[in-house]
Amino acid sequence: MEEKKIDQTEEHLDPRDHRVLGRELDLFTFSDTVGKGLPLWTPRGATFRRELEKFVVETEIEWGYQHVYTPDIAKIDLYKKSGHYPYYKDTMYAPIQIDEEEFMLRPMTCPHHFELFLSKPRSYKELPMRIAEIAKLYRYELSGVLSGLTRVRSFCLADAHIICADEDQAKTEIAHAIDLIEYMAGVFGLKMGKDFSYRLSLGDRNDKKKYFDDDKSWDKSEGILREVLNERKSKFVEAEGEAAFYGPKIDIQMKKINGVEETAFTVQYDFVMPTRFDLKFTASDGTEKLPLVIHRSSIGAIERIAAFLLEHFNGALPLWLSPYQVAVLPISEKTLEYSEKIVKELKAQGIRVELNTEADSLGKKIRNAEASKVPYMLIIGEKEVKSEQVSVRARGQKDLGAMTLADFAKKIIKEDKEKSL
Ligand SMILES: [Zn+2]
Structure with missing residues (x-):
């Protein structure tokens, strides 16, 4: 029913809206029988998407990332271990019972990558380790907010987790991640300030329910992100209460053709997961140390950037x-x-x-x-x-x-x- 409503109102949409372009150029479609918010890519749309993904994977490998594949589902225990479960419960789908165990469709990739890191003993020589994946994720969205490719229930994130030996390395890696984002944006012809901008998203020391309780680590990590942005003379705004539960982040805000700004993707600093997963490595002095983790995306969700580029080029893709x-x-x-x-x-x-x-x-x-x-x-x-x-x-x-x-x-x-x- 909802889907029909969208069709009826489509004539009122901006002709540059990606939903209109997607239909006119035969790139993607939806089926009520498959389900709301679950796009079906046509052969033409799939080619566009494949070229996008190829660009991401090839560029990231060139920039020192190691691309992996991990499964779309995992045992619920994995998300309890990561601590995501209580924070993300409302955006996760109901567990799937397989034999005696409960599994979840994954809403994020981080814990899978951490388990890969844990698969063998690690040395400081392997760090920074940049584990990347074009990862299929599933998040619950209310049917009323589903919209074309920008709000979907299944999407593919150009995701990566960078395991760093110490704060210095983390700082260098954050700058490296932003360099990569700016490089990729440049290939698409997107201009900083005009098409995208930076937002430093901070925690809230008074909200111990939403954010991990560790004031000292929050102060320190927020300071590091601020320093990175200042050192590269990037313009940014600060926003309190917009961080992830495990640490602050730099959000890349995209400006859509209708002038609306939305967070397309992020670079996040994480001081929580290394302890939770006990991600140890052997330091140069032979002792065991805990690393720091950077979560980052280079172009965000493939669906969202595809929609953005379609609108940006008015369908006339490069x-x-x-x-x-x-x-x-x-x-x-x-x-x-x-x-x-x-x-x-x-x-x-x-x-x-x-x-x-x-x-x-x-x-x-x-x-x-x-x-x-x-x-x-x-x-x-x-x-x-x-x-x-x-x-x-x-x-x-x-x-x-x-x-x-x-x-x-x-x-x-x-x-x-x-x-x-
Ligand atoms: Zn992550």
Whole structure:
């Protein structure tokens, strides 16, 4: 019922709203039978998402992260051990009974990564250890607040936990995490101050129920985060009572097209979990020490950043993120065979290309390709077949003239590699 209501009101939505773009560009859909807040990605949307995820994983590995896979469910005891359970109980789904044990759909990745750390004895030489994962998470949201890809019940977080030997290392790692966030934002063409900003989210010493009771550690860790931001001369605002229960955080606030600001992702300082999980390592002097943990996300939830980017680019995604990069438009059936050959050659070079085989007029094919926001069109008439060339048209009515297929492919591969905007 709720889902139908959304459909009816969709005509009142901003045409740049990702829910409208998602339907028009055939990127994702919802089914009441599958359930509310559980997006289904179409092949086109899945390609966009896969390229996003590939970028995150490859970049993070380059930046020294180690990517892992851990399961979507875990025994309830894990969340009792982490202390998440009492704080997150209301946002977790009911336990699943398997044999004699109770399991939970995971609302966060941290405890899984800590158990990985604990799988063997650790030395200071392995630190900082940056454990990362594109992790599927599940959180309960009231059906009334579910909205497109921004408020969902199942999402994928570009998550990581950095195990640090001491405060100095933690400070360096927080700065390193922010450098990575700024680098990635730069690749998307997002500008600090305009598209995103920093917020230092603090605890509340009077609220011992919401926040772990350790005034000294709160003072110290809040000071460290403030110092990192000040040292890099980043502008930020401070917000009391917005921290995680285990420590303060730097929130990356994204400004949406409607002007609304929302926390897209965070870098958090944690002085609680290392003790709870007994995450020991052997220090250089041979003694056993407790590390510090940084929780961070580089681009936040894949669903949320996908929605943000769709709105930011008004659906005209950069070539490297586009579901299809090239549309081949044969003028008539006579040029179909040559068009098919072109598609085959481009595909062999890893270019995402689709062939329009409809019997429509060229004008209609171009209009449809423009509407699908594909970055390039190749118009194939008899002239092109004879000269063994392609006529290139860029998104937004720009005629780039004729060129050889090899030159065109080179241009696409270069743009894709450089992630040009
Ligand atoms: Zn975490």
